[in-house]
Amino acid sequence: MAKILGNFRLALLIGIVLLVAVMVGLHRGMMDAAYWMQFSRFLHVFVGILWIGLLYYFNFVQIPTMPSVPAELKPGVTKYIAPVALFWFRYAALVTVLVGLILAELIAPGYLRDALMLKQPRTTIGIGMWLGLIMAANVWFIIWPNQKKALGIVQVEDDVKARAASTAMMASRTNLILSLPMLYCMIAGAHIG
DSSP, X not given: OHHHHTOHHHHHHHHHHHHHHHHHHHHTTOOSHHHHHHHHHHHHHHHHHHHHHXXXXXXXXXXXXXXXXXXXXXXXXXXXXXXXXXXXXXXXXXXXXXXXXXXXXXXXXXXXXXXXXXXXXXXXXXXXXXXXXXXXXXXXXXXXXXXXXXXXXXXXXXXXXXXXXXXXXXXHHHHHXXXXXXXXXXXXXXXXX
C-alpha cells in the first residue's frame, strides 16, 4: 500500500479512475449537455481549490516561515519546492479561469456577458469573476515574473532579486485579500443570485 500511496502519479491516476467510474456509474446514458455543465462545474471547483489552496499555502505557510529557515536549508525550498508549487499555482489559475468562463456560457447564453457587465441578477457572480480575473492576472503578470527573479530562475542583480521578491509577496498578499470576497461572491452567486 505504501508503494501505491507513496507514488503521487499513481495515487492521482487511481483518483481519476475512481472519478470516471463514479461518473459512468451514476450517469450512464445521461451524458447530455446538463451533465457536461455539471462536470465543468466540478472541474472549475477542483482546479480552483488547487489554485487557492496553493495561494493559502504560500501566504499561511511558506512566506511567514522562510525568515526562520536556516540559510543552508533555504535552497531546498527555493530550488525545489517553490518552482513546482508555482507551476501548479499558475496553471491552476489559468484553467480555473478558462473553465469558469466556459461554464458561464454553458449555463445560459449571455450569462457570461451579463455577469461581467454586473447586470442583475448576475452582479454577485460577476464581482467574483472580476476578482478572479484580477487575481489570475496578478499570478501571470506580477507574481510569476517576479518569482522567477527572486528564485534565481532568471539571473538578476541581488538588489533586483530583493525587489522582485517583495513585489511578488505584495501581489500574493493582494490575491490573499481578494480571495476572500471572490470566494464569497462565487459561492453566493451560484446559490443565491
